[in-house]
Amino acid sequence: DTEVTQTPKHLVMGMTNKKSLKCEQHMGHRAMYWYKQKAKKPPELMFVYSYEKLSINESVPSRFSPECPNSSLLNLHLHALQPEDSALYLCASSQVQGAPSNQPQHFGDGTRLSIL
C-alpha cells in the first residue's frame, strides 16, 4: 500500500462532465504534485503546490483546475475535457526545499481517466 492515496482509481467521463480527482497524504509533506502520464511515456509535470500555494503551473489548459485545501489534500477539478486528456493521472508528495536532497517524491497509484 502506498502512503499517497488517490481516488478514484478509474474514471470514465464525457466531454461535458465535471469531475474531481482527489489525493491525500499524511507524511507531513508540504509539496504536492500532479502529473499526467500517457502509456509508455514518462510522467509529465502539471502542477506543484508548495505550502498549499501553487508554485509551478506547466502551462496546463484551464480545463484542469488544481486545488490544495490543506497540507494533506490535493484536488484536480476536471471540466470539458478532450479525448486526448485520457491518461493516468499521478499525484505525488515530497518534502520541500531545505530538506535533505535525497528525499524522493512519493507517488500514489494514480487515477486512470478515460474521456468519451
Next chain:
Amino acid sequence: AQKITQTQPGMFVQEKEAVTLDCTYDTSDQSYGLFWYKQPSSGEMIFLIYQGSYDEQNATEGRYSLNFQKARKSANLVISASQLGDSAMYFCAMRGLYNFNKFYFGSGTKLNVKP
C-alpha cells in the same frame, strides 16, 4: 536546463541474472540528486534508489545498486539476481538544487524478465 536520457526503450534479462539500465544526464547545477523509480503495469511509481552528486560511494539498496560516474554524467541502475517481479518500466529522474520541487524524468526502459 536539466535533461535525462535513457537510450534503452526495452530490455530482456534471464531470471537470476544481473541487468544494467542506462541513464545519462545533463545539468549545469553543481549539486543535484539522481533517483530511480520502478513502475509496474498497475501504475504506481515506486522509489528504488538515490545518488547525490557529492556522494563518493555508489548507492546500494538490496538488489539495486547505482553505478555513478560523475565525469561521464551517467547513473546506471544495476539489478542483481533478477526476479520475475522486476518486470516493469524503470525511470531515471533528477532533481536540481535551485528548482528543488521539479523532477526531470527520462523516457524510461521497459524491462522484461524471462523465466
